[in-house]
Amino acid sequence: MADEGAPRRVVVVGTGLIGTSIALVLRARGAEVLLADRDRAALELAVGLGAGTELPGGDGPPPGGPADVAVLAVPPAAVAVTLLDAQKRGLARVYTDVASVKALPLRQAAELGCDPASFVAGHPLAGRERSGPAAARDDLFLGRPWALCPTPQTAPDAVAAVEALARTCGAEPVVVEADEHDRAVALVSHAPHVVSAAVAARLTGADDTALGLAGQGVRDVTRIAASDPRLWIGILSANAAPVADVLESVATDLAVAASLLRDGSEGAAGHVADLLLRGNAGRSRIPGKHGGPGQAFATVTVVIPDRPGELAMIFQAAGIAGVNIEDVTIEHSPGRPLGVLEIAVQPEAAETLAAELRARGWSVPG
Amino acid sequence: MADEGAPRRVVVVGTGLIGTSIALVLRARGAEVLLADRDRAALELAVGLGAGTELPGGDGPPPGGPADVAVLAVPPAAVAVTLLDAQKRGLARVYTDVASVKALPLRQAAELGCDPASFVAGHPLAGRERSGPAAARDDLFLGRPWALCPTPQTAPDAVAAVEALARTCGAEPVVVEADEHDRAVALVSHAPHVVSAAVAARLTGADDTALGLAGQGVRDVTRIAASDPRLWIGILSANAAPVADVLESVATDLAVAASLLRDGSEGAAGHVADLLLRGNAGRSRIPGKHGGPGQAFATVTVVIPDRPGELAMIFQAAGIAGVNIEDVTIEHSPGRPLGVLEIAVQPEAAETLAAELRARGWSVPG
Numbered sequence: 001m002a003d004e005g006a007p008r009r010v011v012v013v014g015t016g017l018i019g020t021s022i023a024l025v026l027r028a029r030g031a032e033v034l035l036a037d038r039d040r041a042a043l044e045l046a047v048g049l050g051a052g053t054e055l056p057g058g059d060g061p062p063p064g065g066p067a068d069v070a071v072l073a074v075p076p077a078a079v080a081v082t083l084l085d086a087q088k089r090g091l092a093r094v095y096t097d098v099a100s101v102k103a104l105p106l107r108q109a110a111e112l113g114c115d116p117a118s119f120v121a122g123h124p125l126a127g128r129e130r131s132g133p134a135a136a137r138d139d140l141f142l143g144r145p146w147a148l149c150p151t152p153q154t155a156p157d158a159v160a161a162v163e164a165l166a167r168t169c170g171a172e173p174v175v176v177e178a179d180e181h182d183r184a185v186a187l188v189s190h191a192p193h194v195v196s197a198a199v200a201a202r203l204t205g206a207d208d209t210a211l212g213l214a215g216q217g218v219r220d221v222t223r224i225a226a227s228d229p230r231l232w233i234g235i236l237s238a239n240a241a242p243v244a245d246v247l248e249s250v251a252t253d254l255a256v257a258a259s260l261l262r263d264g265s266e267g268a269a270g271h272v273a274d275l276l277l278r279g280n281a282g283r284s285r286i287p288g289k290h291g292g293p294g295q296a297f298a299t300v301t302v303v304i305p306d307r308p309g310e311l312a313m314i315f316q317a318a319g320i321a322g323v324n325i326e327d328v329t330i331e332h333s334p335g336r337p338l339g340v341l342e343i344a345v346q347p348e349a350a351e352t353l354a355a356e357l358r359a360r361g362w363s364v365p366g
Numbered sequence: 367m368a369d370e371g372a373p374r375r376v377v378v379v380g381t382g383l384i385g386t387s388i389a390l391v392l393r394a395r396g397a398e399v400l401l402a403d404r405d406r407a408a409l410e411l412a413v414g415l416g417a418g419t420e421l422p423g424g425d426g427p428p429p430g431g432p433a434d435v436a437v438l439a440v441p442p443a444a445v446a447v448t449l450l451d452a453q454k455r456g457l458a459r460v461y462t463d464v465a466s467v468k469a470l471p472l473r474q475a476a477e478l479g480c481d482p483a484s485f486v487a488g489h490p491l492a493g494r495e496r497s498g499p500a501a502a503r504d505d506l507f508l509g510r511p512w513a514l515c516p517t518p519q520t521a522p523d524a525v526a527a528v529e530a531l532a533r534t535c536g537a538e539p540v541v542v543e544a545d546e547h548d549r550a551v552a553l554v555s556h557a558p559h560v561v562s563a564a565v566a567a568r569l570t571g572a573d574d575t576a577l578g579l580a581g582q583g584v585r586d587v588t589r590i591a592a593s594d595p596r597l598w599i600g601i602l603s604a605n606a607a608p609v610a611d612v613l614e615s616v617a618t619d620l621a622v623a624a625s626l627l628r629d630g631s632e633g634a635a636g637h638v639a640d641l642l643l644r645g646n647a648g649r650s651r652i653p654g655k656h657g658g659p660g661q662a663f664a665t666v667t668v669v670i671p672d673r674p675g676e677l678a679m680i681f682q683a684a685g686i687a688g689v690n691i692e693d694v695t696i697e698h699s700p701g702r703p704l705g706v707l708e709i710a711v712q713p714e715a716a717e718t719l720a721a722e723l724r725a726r727g728w729s730v731p732g
Contacts, residue, residue: 125579139669145579176575184576192565192587194638197645198619199558202612204648209542210550213491213511214652217590221558224583225649229642236627237635244624246568251624253564254617258610261602269603272560276595279563282570283591286580303505309685311694312678319675328677328694 005164007068015046018098019073020136023051025169046133067092076238080108094161096122101239102149102178116153120162123147146171149178186242200225298350302341303363321356323349371530373434381412384464385439386502389417391535412499433458442604446474460527462488467605468515468544482519486528489513512537515544552608566591664716668707669729687722689715
């Protein structure tokens with residue numbers, strides 16, 4: 001089923017993280033992939049990674065005729081001009097892009113006179129803090145949403161072809177109107193990115209004592225502040241109004257919270273508590289990691305000697321007990337020969353696993 | 367060494383997450399622990415968990431005389447009055463608290479006329495999204511900083527006793543002035559908490575399509591927004607001015623970024639990029655997970671069937687290869703029988719592990 005309508009010949013223009021990752025999946029599925037990038041080093045690295053062969057230059061279609069799909073994996077502001085050029089050459093029968101914003105490329109493509117029937121604006125919701133072809137992975141899209149924003153002018157066949165491409169990559173196609181998409185990603189991706197940067201920016205002036213008191217909370221809040229500013233300024237600029245709307249609301253909430261805290265009255269504290277309660281409510285609306293409704297795993301905690309082979313014995317015990325491990329985190333103890341392992345399992349399996357591990361001599365608190 | 371000067375008899379007033387966790391460690395080290403809590407159910411649960419025995423009521427010291435240390439694990443606003451009562455009873459020779467703010471309890475203790483010599487204000491930098499005695503764990507403090515804020519009136523012996531308590535819990539004592547502590551935690555904990563809540567609060571009005579596009583970034587930014595508002599409003603109120611300072615700076619940065627994005631000029635975009643660059647710089651200043659300088663592990667990625675026993679075989683292979691695993695993350699693929707395992711190891715061990723796993727038939731990209 002996943003391979004029904006899967007593209008057999010694909011052009012990928014732009015061999016960064018997303019373009020190269022798509023190419024790697026398609027190659028693994030046996031498709032022919034032709035690669036192009038203005039950055040010669042990026043192109044050669046992608047070819048070297050086995051993502052495909054170089055698209056010959058020139059004005060016409062590739063040897064063998066137009067590909068099934070051309071994926072334009074270029075920054076948002078470059079999508080329309082790249083599309084125009086690709087359509088002039090006749091690179092493929094269907095075109096799609098992967099930019100994180102959708103209204104701007106569609107508007108610019110219309111202004112440039114691109115063919116609207118063969119273009120399906122797209123956005124795989126996948127990424128990493130790292131960028132470039134070296135960070136590409138063929139599992140990048142597994143289980144992730146892949147937004148498609150066809151317009152009334154888009155040919156249904158073109159939509160079907162890009163849906164098949166998304167499914168081939170292991171993603172779930174989600175058809176959504178471009179403006180709605182842009183407001184949504186402003187809310188769940190672009191604005192949080194700027195907020196994370198603003199919190200992290202406060203740390204530049206902190207002394208080492210303050211930073212030494214940093215716990216997991218601020219690490220989580222600022223993780224995405226480590227991303228590439230060049231990449232992100234392009235995204236933010238292309239989705240400026242929806243992002244600004246969200247940032248203004250957050251800025252207002254924070255300024256009001258600051259003023260209420262300075263007020264110091266019990267009533268003022270109550271209003272700050274309201275913001276925290278709204279935070280609880282908003283957080284609980286995010287679907288679970290696996291795309292479905294939030295799944296509550298149970299956690300089994302084990303204190304383990306920090307040495308080779310210990311994890312193997314624990315996971316072996318889990319396997320013998322027939323318990324599937326859903327997730328694992330390890331917390332090491334600096335300067336101690338002990339680590340703490342948290343094993344997430346289905347709730348009904350937690351007691352089985354804990355009993356098995358205790359029976360084998362591990363320390364399982366609780 | 368870790369047990370040098372370790373307390374033998376301890377009173378814990380307040381059997382929530384932190385108090386019960388301290389009690390559990392001390393019991394495990396063979397200390398006698400006497401527990402008190404106004405909440406009868408919390409007290410009984412802590413006793414049931416083996417955290418100690420109930421402190422008899424009354425006006426005098428516990429049977430057997432004053433304990434070595436009394437830990438006042440109560441909310442920030444309750445520390446001073448609890449300290450006064452405890453000192454009147456003569457519960458212990460040395461007193462400490464665990465509240466997330468330090469200037470307010472010290473000021474209130476002075477106002478109430480508490481004995482300043484025997485009180486060492488303290489704050490273990492440890493916590494969980496869950497609260498209450500049921501969430502307590504004896505590994506909660508392993509490797510975490512434990513701030514101590516003695517004043518010029520504090521007796522050196524008292525400081526030494528609380529340092530020994532912190533070390534017994536596996537934590538690293540950090541002596542810091544109370545105002546500096548409060549500004550530091552406003553920056554690295556309290557303000558990020560409010561910011562996380564403000565981002566999450568925006569999601570309450572979002573539609574399901576928008577939430578379906580949520581990725582790991584917004585999940586990380588809003589994780590701590592799931593914490594208990596009652597607990598946090600007490601912390602924020604007790605550290606109001608330092609938190610308000612940080613929130614105002616962040617709010618200003620966000621309002622300016624919004625205005626620059628609406629401006630749309632290249633110069634304006636450059637200023638937004640500056641904020642992202644400052645975010646990069648601030649993020650990179652957070653010390654590594656283990657408290658030391660950021661440690662760069664190498665990651666080995668393996669695609670694995672999602673079934674019991676598979677992890678055991680992988681970790682067994684790592685053990686045979688003599689490779690110690692520093693961290694593990696598992697990414698499942700919804701609706702697919704595959705998971706992706708990322709194994710963090712010392713950089714020099716990455717190639718050894720990858721080769722071992724490939725030789726045993728696993729798919730190790732890169």
